[in-house]
Each structure stands twice: as C-alpha cells, then as structure tokens.
Amino acid sequence: MRIIVTGGAGFIGSAVIRHLIGDLGLSVVNVDKLTYAANLASVAAVSDRPGYAFVHADITDRAAMDAVFRRFAPDAVINLAAESHVDRSIDAPDAFLTTNVLGTATLMQAARAWLDGEGRDKADRFRFLQVSTDEVYGSLGETGLFTEETPYDPSSPYSASKAAADHLAMAWHRTYGFPALVSNCSNNYGPYHFPEKLIPLIILNALDGKPLPVYGDGRQVRDWLYVEDHARALVTILTEGRPGRKYNVGGGNERTNIEVVRAICAVLDRLKPGAAPHDRLIRHVADRPGHDRRYAIDAGRIEAELGWRAAVDFETGIERTVAWYLDRRDWWEPIRSGVYQGGRLGLAAAR
Numbered sequence: 388m389r390i391i392v393t394g395g396a397g398f399i400g401s402a403v404i405r406h407l408i409g410d411l412g413l414s415v416v417n418v419d420k421l422t423y424a425a426n427l428a429s430v431a432a433v434s435d436r437p438g439y440a441f442v443h444a445d446i447t448d449r450a451a452m453d454a455v456f457r458r459f460a461p462d463a464v465i466n467l468a469a470e471s472h473v474d475r476s477i478d479a480p481d482a483f484l485t486t487n488v489l490g491t492a493t494l495m496q497a498a499r500a501w502l503d504g505e506g507r508d509k510a511d512r513f514r515f516l517q518v519s520t521d522e523v524y525g526s527l528g529e530t531g532l533f534t535e536e537t538p539y540d541p542s543s544p545y546s547a548s549k550a551a552a553d554h555l556a557m558a559w560h561r562t563y564g565f566p567a568l569v570s571n572c573s574n575n576y577g578p579y580h581f582p583e584k585l586i587p588l589i590i591l592n593a594l595d596g597k598p599l600p601v602y603g604d605g606r607q608v609r610d611w612l613y614v615e616d617h618a619r620a621l622v623t624i625l626t627e628g629r630p631g632r633k634y635n636v637g638g639g640n641e642r643t644n645i646e647v648v649r650a651i652c653a654v655l656d657r658l659k660p661g662a663a664p665h666d667r668l669i670r671h672v673a674d675r676p677g678h679d680r681r682y683a684i685d686a687g688r689i690e691a692e693l694g695w696r697a698a699v700d701f702e703t704g705i706e707r708t709v710a711w712y713l714d715r716r717d718w719w720e721p722i723r724s725g726v727y728q729g730g731r732l733g734l735a736a737a738r
Contacts, residue, residue, distance in 0.1 A: 416440045568633070593662075
C-alpha cells in the first residue's frame with residue numbers, strides 16, 4: 388500500500404509518516420511545500436527507508452499534483468497540508484484560504500482526474516482522508532460534547548477555512564462519488580510540535596527563563612490528544628472507515644489552559660529543579676480575539692465502529708513531551724533562533 392501524506396514535514400504529518408513506515412512498513416510519499424512550520428528533520432528516522440519518497444510541492448499547484456499521482460499511483464491520500472495556527476490566521480487570513488480551501492479542492496480534483504484515467508484500476512479501493520479540527524464546531528458551554536452531527540460554527544479564519552474544506556470533501560463525495568472521509572480532532576501535543584503552539588512555547592520559554600503567556604483568565608478548556616494516538620486514529624479511519632463518513636478523534640483529556648501550563652511547570656520542576664518553581668514565570672496577557680471557551684470531543688463513533696481508543700493519558704503524555712524537548716535541543720534550537728523566536732501573534736484588533 389502506498390499513501391500520499393500531504394504536509395508530511397509538519398507536526399501531525401510527520402507523526403503519521405513515522406507510524407506508517409516505522410510501525411506498519413507501508414510506502415509513503417511525503418508532499419510538502421516546506422513553509423515556516425515544516426521540518427524534514429521530523430521524518431529523519433524513516434527518510435532513509437526504501438518505502439519513503441519526498442516531493443517538494445504546493446497542493447494548490449494542479450500540475451504538480453497531477454504529476455505526483457501519475458508518478459506514484461497511490462492507494463490513498465491523507466491530506467494534512469494546512470495553515471493551522473489560529474493567531475496567524477487572525478493576522479494574515481489569505482494564506483489559510485488559499486492552502487486550506489483552494490488546496491484541498493485542487494488535490495481532490497487531481498485525484499479525481501487520475502482515478503478517471505490512469506488510476507482507474509485502483510478506484511474501487513482508493514480513499515481520501517481530509518484531516519480537520521474540532522474548532523470547526525465553534526465553542527461549547529460548560530457541558531456537552533462535539534459529535535459528528537454538531538452544526539459547524541467556526542470562530543476564526545483558521546477554523547472557517549477548515550470548515551470550508553470539510554464541506555468540499557463531503558460535497559465531492561455526494562456529487563462525484565469521490566471516496567472522501569473527514570476526521571475532526573481535538574488539540575494535539577507531543578514531540579516535534581512547532582514552538583508557536585501553547586505546550587512547546589511554554590516548555591521552551593520556561594527553559595529560557597522567559598515569561599509564560601496565558602491568554603485571558605486561562606480558563607479556556609481543550610481536550611488534549613497525544614499526537615501518536617492521533618496518527619493511529621488517522622490510519623484506522625483511512626483503512627477501516629466508510630467514505631462519506633465523519634469521525635471525531637479526541638483524547639478524553641479536558642484541561643484548562645492554566646492547568647496545562649501548571650502541569651508543564653510541575654514536570655520541569657522535577658526534571659530541571661535548579662530553575663524551580665517555574666510557575667513564577669506565568670503571566671496573564673490580553674486574550675485572543677474571538678477565543679473559543681471550550682472544546683470537548685465525543686469519540687464514541689470511532690471507538691464503537693472502528694475500535695480505536697486513545698492510549699496515552701495527559702499526565703503520561705505531558706511527561707514524555709517535556710522530556711523530549713529537554714533531550715532534543717538539536718531539533719528546536721534552530722527554530723527558536725531562526726523562523727520563530729517566541730513572539731506574540733494574533734493581536735490584530737477587531738474592527
């Protein structure tokens with residue numbers, strides 16, 4: 388089985404590739420534009436395997452996508468190529484609309500054209516997994532969970548662009564019979580996470596003795612999903628799920644942002660006691676515009692229908708994550724000294 392993984396040099400994409408090749412022994416074509424958040428070092432552990440190939444390309448480039456399908460004749464696509472940081476979408480939404488919406492449509496059209504021509508013999512078993520986010524559902528109150536039937540109500544340019552891509556995938560299935568599936572996941576965390584996101588930002592700022600920024604009162608709730616659990620879920624959906632179906636993927640680990648920050652500080656206090664207490668660095672800062680209050684996933688469908696369950700609880704996952712960043716300065720120091728040095732994003736004022 389050969390699978391195209393777009394965005395494979397990113398955080399979740401690289402975890403999927405490491406799982407597909409390292410654990411399952413499958414062949415993977417990593418298609419990545421190599422934007423600021425991409426890092427081929429994240430797939431270095433498997434990039435020398437015979438089943439790995441890399442193509443430097445943008446999913447909005449139709450000619451390039453056509454060439455990828457012709458050259459590699461894939462059995463499936465996992466579309467993880469996306470602009471994904473909410474704060475950046477507030478400052479500059481155009482890139483999110485281009486990659487997340489137009490890119491998804493372009494990729495599906497290239498797949499359709501190939502399946503109608505040279506790839507006709509694979510059409511019956513071909514699958515296209517559109518990987519999305521729970522942020523498309525908007526914000527929950529103090530109770531309740533997102534299900535696959537929850538109406539979409541996105542709050543940011545990022546989540547709106549992902550919602551549009553989800554709708555395109557389902558429309559392509561209904562109109563063309565295109566074998567698309569959609570997954571909506573909760574907040575991921577773990578190794579190789581780009582340092583603009585909350586957990587790696589807090590870890591690295593704490594190591595540098597810098598302030599630990601917490602938006603608003605820090606009571607925003609997220610369901611945290613260890614990235615390796617998510618990688619397993621995506622492969623399960625791809626191979627066992629039903630085209631035209633949506634699957635929510637969650638870790639069952641609801642935490643407020645301030646609880647997450649304090650948990651990181653507690654782990655660092657044990658692993659790097661010389662700088663303890665790390666929570667002295669916590670600073671509450673102006674909240675993000677349009678900040679959703681609570682996300683929580685009902686993962687009952689993927690558990691009941693496909694047999695997947697999250698294996699890593701939050702306490703275990705956050706310990707592993709902090710330890711990884713302590714051990715892997717070679718991976719993150721070039722980022723912190725180069726493309727992202729920890730500055731605040733998403734401060735565009737509402738008008």
